[in-house]
Amino acid sequence: MTNEHITQEELLDLIFTENGVPLDGQPLRLVRVRIPGREVDLAHIIGVSDESVYHNLGLHIGVHEGENHVGEAIGLMRFTPWEAVVIATDVAVKSAHVEVGFMDRFSGSLILTGRRTDVSTAVHAVHDYFQDTLGFPCCEVTEK
Secondary structure, three states, X not given: OOOOOOOHHHHHHHHOEEOOEEOOOOOOOOOOOOOOOOEEEEEEEEOOOXXXXXXXXXXXXXXXXXXXXXXXEEEEEEEEOOOHHHHXXXXXXXXXXXXXXXXXXXXXXXXXXXXXXXXXXXXXXXXXXXXXXXXXXXXXXXXX
């Protein structure tokens, strides 16, 4: 194959055919592959946003009756390996007064809520712990 660019459709044809011949109608099984690695690839702080953001993320429900996170800052982080989110959550709640809006050890996603200063403190503490103590490659923390 040359260094010419190919389209997405041409790439899929190459992947799912043998020498340009279709797979003879055989069922194709796709498998989600987890690539080994370790990194923090998303660390973002959202200031107070539109109410629809909280509703679409399910953050308006709260974990206790009457609890409502609308009007709070949101911290978003993502980790590989996915289980690292457990460590990140522990570091976050010990470093600032934040609530865990969502934590998923199967995708490495973490959403924190609270006052902007607390969310910022927690996200930076997690970032610094993973970078400095655990030696993870980390993206920059961004804020909007």
